[in-house]
Amino acid sequence: MFTGRRALLEQLERRLETQRVAAVLPQALHGEGGVGKSQIAIEYAYRHRGDYDVIWWVPSERPAQILASIIELGNRLGMDVGNEVITAVPKVREALRAGTPHPNWLLIFDNAETPETVREYIPEAGTGKVIVTSRRQEWGQISETLEVDVFDRSESMELLQARNPQLDGVDADRLAAALGDLPLAIEHASAWVATTGMAVDEYLELLAQKRDELTMVVSSPGYEMPVAAAANVALDRLATENPAALQLLQVCSFFAPEPIDWDLFTGPRSTPIATELDEALQDASQFDRALRDIQRYVLAKIDHRSQTLQLHRLVQAVLRGRMPDTQRGPIEHGAHILLAGGGKPGEPSDQAHWLRYQALASHLTASNATRCEEYWARELVLNLIEFYYYWGDYRSGRNLAQQVVEEWRAMPGLGADHRQTLKAEKWLAYYWWAEGEFNKATEITTESLDRYRRTVGSDHPETIDAMNMVALTHRASGRFSAARDTDLEAFERAGRVFGEDHPNTLRAAHSLGVSLRLTGEFRTARRLDGHTYRKRVTVLGHDHPETLRTLNNLTIDERECGDYVRSRRLVENLYQRYVGLFGVGHPETIKIARNLAVARRRSGDHESAYKLAEDTMSRFEERFGPLHHDAIAAALNFAVDIRETGALERARELADLTAARYHSTLGAEHPYTLYARTNLGVVLRLLGEVRAASEHNESSWRTLNRLLGPGHVLTLTCAINLASDRIAMGDPAGAHELDAQTLHHSRQIIGADHPSTLACALNLALDLVALNRDAEGESLFDETLRTYNDVLGAGHPAIAAARDRARANCDVDPMPL
DSSP states (O other), X not given: OOOOOHHHHHHHHHHHHHOSEEEEEEOGGGXXXXXXXXXXXXXXXXXXXXXXSEEEEEEOSSHHHHHHHHHHHHHHTTOOOTTOSTTHHHHHHHHHHHTOSOSSEEEEEETOSSHHHHGGGSOSSSSOEEEEXXXXXXXXXXXXXXXXXXXOHHHHHHHHHHHOTTOOHHHHHHHHHHTTTOHHHHHHHHHHXXXXXXXXXXXXXXXXXXXXXHHHHOSSOSSOHHHHHHHHHHHHHHHHHOHHHHHHHHHHTTSOSSOEETHHHHSOOSSOOOHHHHHHHTOHHHHHHHHHHHHHTTOSEEETTTTEEEOOHHHHHHHHHTSOHHHHHHHHHHHHHHHHHHOOOOOTTOGGGHHHHHHHHHHHHHTTGGGOSSHHHHHHHHHHHHHHHHHTOHXXXXXXHHHHHHXXXXXXXXXXXXXXXXXHHHHXXXXXXXXXXXXXXXXXXXXXXXXXXXXXXXXXHHHHHHHHHHHHHHHHTTOHHHHHHHHHHHHHHHHHHHOTTSHHHHHHHHHHHHHHHHTTOHHHHHHHHHHHHHXXXXXXXXXXXXXHHHHHHHHHHHHHTTOHHHHHHHHHHHHHHHHHHXXXXXXXXXXXXXXXXXXXXXXXXXXXXHHHHHHHHHHHHHHHOTTSHHHHHHHHHHHHHHHXXXXXXXXXXXXXXXXXXXXXXXXXXXXXXXXXXXXXXXXXXXXXXXXXXXXHHHXXXXXXXXXXXXXXXXXXXXXXXHHHHHHHTTOHHHHHHHHHHHHHHHHHHTOTTSHHHHHHHHHHHHHHHHTTOHHHHHHHHHHHHHHHHHHHOTTOHHHHHHHTTOOOOOOOOOOOO
């Protein structure tokens, strides 16, 4: 039934001939829409479908909608982006820019709120075109715009007469004038006259009555008066003919103006909404009749192919505006009932349910489900917050969690101590932590734990989980021992209350494994993580995200226990599983990639380690910014890889930058700041700046002694590098003293065959030779080289360096917090 608009379509064609991006906007007088922006974009696409290889429609009111659509586009283009959120956008943008596999494409971003909403998703160049539809005038500042006004009179009359051939020109003109030539109102009127056969005079009288009623009831209704009048006439008739259909529309007016799956209407419910609607939703024939009657009056878009119903935002406004206050609350609650009854999408961590969560997200937000008084509706909101984490959309998850916490704290019957409020707070804290805002996370977790202990007791599962969250923030602040103690208490309490196989106990065990690794208790961590991994495979499944996270921890345990080859083999396999399940750009996959880059370097594959480390650093910085703790750690890893290539000046520049970034974000005495200074010291010594290197290592060593203790493996690592500084400064006796002390501790703590212990032994042998104790030195050297060769393999670069009698440098790679 598309009518007219020839001049506008020709303008759009001309602009897209010379410009890549064109924005279709309403005239300023029609800010709420109804002028047919989307229809013009659709009609252009329809008429030019032979000119493009790909035409893709992107709902653009919310970032999550855009992300979901871009991911789907990438998969439809055969790019295998999976469910990943972060890299789908740059991959699809790059493919479109390059014109591979299709050079001629058209993207339509529909209902974009602001230029900022969609700018990062629009390809910067390429042979394709972009159309944006928006209600906002800001688009005129950055792109060629096409302002869509109401129909001219001939177009209005054409649409009216297309559905009503018997309508003469005079009557069509009178109807068009009464409706202000507003396309959506004209469409409603044409459907009404065609359906009812009502005389034009009678219909005009009804419109006039509705206008008077609306003016008296609502002085500023917030939507176009012609649409309100025309829609209200149809809705009055529907209320008489089919009350269930009207009630269905009323409930849907509280959803987002996006397609609504019929599954929501047919799901099981125990809570009534409205008598007639309840009956229709339980009877397929009544439901079908309601849809037919809605379609007869063009009050919604009914798509039988996708089995969805969609309301225009103006019709939604009309429906809500005509409801009395006494009805509004129950009907809005009906939307919550439908969402919770038909929309239970399953476990948020299971990617099989992610598309369902994406479809529900807008409707949950638009329906004000966050303010629902029912427990089950709020539980669905909590599931959505959790989904955003597993999907990798931290920004949407954090924003929703922040909104929920603020609302629930103030809601009667909930408040700050309610369990659901506290759960939302925990997720908010976790998002802040994941985004590197450790202080904000610490403030929330400490307060939440106190509330849990006060309200539900120390043995409640949520309290135990809150203890793990506190441990998480302890780790972030560098208080590794405090984190271990808190995690140990939580783990023991969970095992006592739930048993060792319960998911709560396994979650506490996972957290304890992280803390044990940071305190240097690698063997204990390896035993615990191995046990936790096997249990999680049984309880949660082989590919559950939490199972895979524990497996990643186990690969790091293997590496830190000195089994570099086994660690590398395990993490190579794990990385491929993550890529297959979540895509290369998911935040968790990037974390595995950083682990893999370190494992490759430690096992001697410096070339592939370099490439992956550089890519990982770029991905973290693009995702979180350069000051995020994971981005800094990845940069530190890459600085070591650069050093191994011999590009010392470049390595020094990046190593210095990482030390400064850790200092500014975590503080001067955080262990990771000290690790960065240790790695910087190695580069400085290799550059000949021995005194500066010694200052960094001496200061770091003494501070690590005080914070972590002399037996911590990272204190020992720093000591090994400091001894090399002493040699370079002409103090072989001082180097020997420190190396001998470090070797004694290393053999006791991490084992005689650990690569770091062997590095220390190698250096001590060279110390002995420097002190003219050649026989001792050569004996220790030969013994160490044989063991080194057995542990690392003859082809490892460290073996070649040892044969050349080069002192061993020990790298420090910050472990995940």
